[in-house]
Amino acid sequence: MKTAISYPTEGAMGKTGTWRVFRPSIDIGKCIKCWRCWIFCPDAAISKGEYPVIDYEYCKGCGICANECPVNAIEMGREEK
Amino acid sequence: MVSDRGEIMAIKDLPEEEYVLKGHAACPGCPATIALRITLKALGKKTILVIPACCSAVIQSLYPKTSFGVPTLNIAFEASAAAASGVASALKILGEKDITPVVWAGDGGSYDIGIQALSGALERGTDFIYICYNNQMYSNTGIQRSGATPYGAWTTTTWTGKKERQKELAEIVMAHHIPYVATATIAYPEDLYNKMKKAKEMKGPRYIEILTPCPPGWRFDMSKTVEIARLAVETGSWVLYEAINGKVEFTGQSKRILEGKERKPIEDWLKMQGRFRHLKQEDIEKIKRELDEKWEYYRKVMK
Incomplete structure (x- = not known):
């Protein structure tokens, strides 16, 4: 019997x-590097650089990062296109 | 910073490895993926996930791709604990000692459909970790009532509000006298991580339940996922504790509440969720009364 096997792939559902x-x-000037945005991102779209880096190819824009930021360094603005 | 008990104290100390890959199929603001990310950071890549029908089986994405970076076995709704027993036996025969079989099931697959397989596996002393991520309803199939849905909550099958109380699966599991039982929530990642780490280092059946507030199911804005989870603990609606070999200890905010810190008013938590919008004052009074009784019970047994 052949079993169906899937392999780990980034973007398995496309560019979300x-x-x-x-x-x-x-706003990097305000960031205190507490990394709450990084750990609470459901899409793992924020990575740890010197400051948090958002991967806009996969960020679904839920806004948890902005809601959880203790110093309000993250702002949500409407997408233009 | 790491405490002398080897516990991680700050978010920045959590490992950077990601086993939930970007571009998965979860709704925006999904709590299950936050929980799974933190869980797999603690358990590491030497883990075999067993996932029954639940949201995570969809989040995984479509064949021939998967968004999970660890081996995953998908199985029927009621069979997760039985399948994990098989995985555990296979690992034992192969002599693989450092691989952990882990069930990752929702509350529908644990409280209702999977409870007999779970109970059986616990009673047999299967060497595995069972994780129930509890969003208090069947959200994958479109928000139906489950055994974990609280009193008064709207679902598509209780559209005037559920008339019964939820059951406490962690307490049912504790009655199996297993080495480790814990409850956690996504709002306290260090607490969740440390409990997972502790479970990983033990042998025998281990059970961890994670509260995961679901934005489409509970009817709140997707940016409030973590805030609602935190409020659930601060209002005393969700309780954080762990039981090592039957000895129960409250942790984090719940410990402070047990020691006498005042609970935030439950209305704050109820008002944030559309699923409680229809509640009358008498329903809120009933919820309050039951919550007081619950905490009175905890104070009595924890003395």
């Missing part, structure tokens, strides 16, 4: 960033 209606943007 196209689902986004509101776009988060980080």
Whole structure:
């Protein structure tokens, strides 16, 4: 019997960033590097650089990062296109 | 910072490895993926996930691709604990000692449909971890009532509000006298991570339940997922504890509440969710009374 096997792939459901209606943007000047945005991102779309880096190809724009940021360094703005 | 008990104290100390890959099929603001990310950070890649029918089976995405970076076995709704027993036996025969079989099931697949397989596996002393991520309803199939749905909550099958109380599966599991039982929620990642780490280092059946507030099912804005989870603990509606070999200890905010810190008013939590919008004052009074009784019970047994 042959078993169906799937393999780990980034973007298995395509570029999920196209689902986004509101776009988060980080004000690095305000960031205190607590990394709450990083751990609470359901899409693992925020990575740890020197400051948090958002991957807009996959960010679905839920806004948890902006809601959880203790210093309000992340703002949600409407996508233009 | 790491405490002398080897517990992680700050979010920045959590490992960077990701086993939930970007571009998965979850709704925006999904709590299950937050929980799974933190869980797999703790359990590492030497893990075999067993996933029954639940949201995560969809989040995984479509054949021939998967969004999970660890081996995953998909199985029928009621069979997750039985399948994990098989995986555990296979690992034992192969002599693989450092691979952990982990069931990742929703509350429908644990509280209702999977409970007999779960109970059986626990009683047999199967060496595995059972994780129930509890969003208090069947959200994958479109928000139906489950055994975990609280009193008064709207679902598509209780559209005037559920008339019965939810049951406490963690307490049912504790009655099986297993080495480790814990409850957690996504709002406290360090707490969740440390409990997973602790479970990983033990042997025998281990059970962890995670509260995961679901934006489309509970009817709230998707940015409030973590806030609602935090409020659930602060209002005393969700309780954080762990039981090592039957010895129960409350953790985090719940410990502070047990020690006498005042609970936030439950109305704050209810008002944030559309599923409680129809509640009358008498329903809220009933919820309050039951919550007081629950905490009184905890204070009595924890003395």
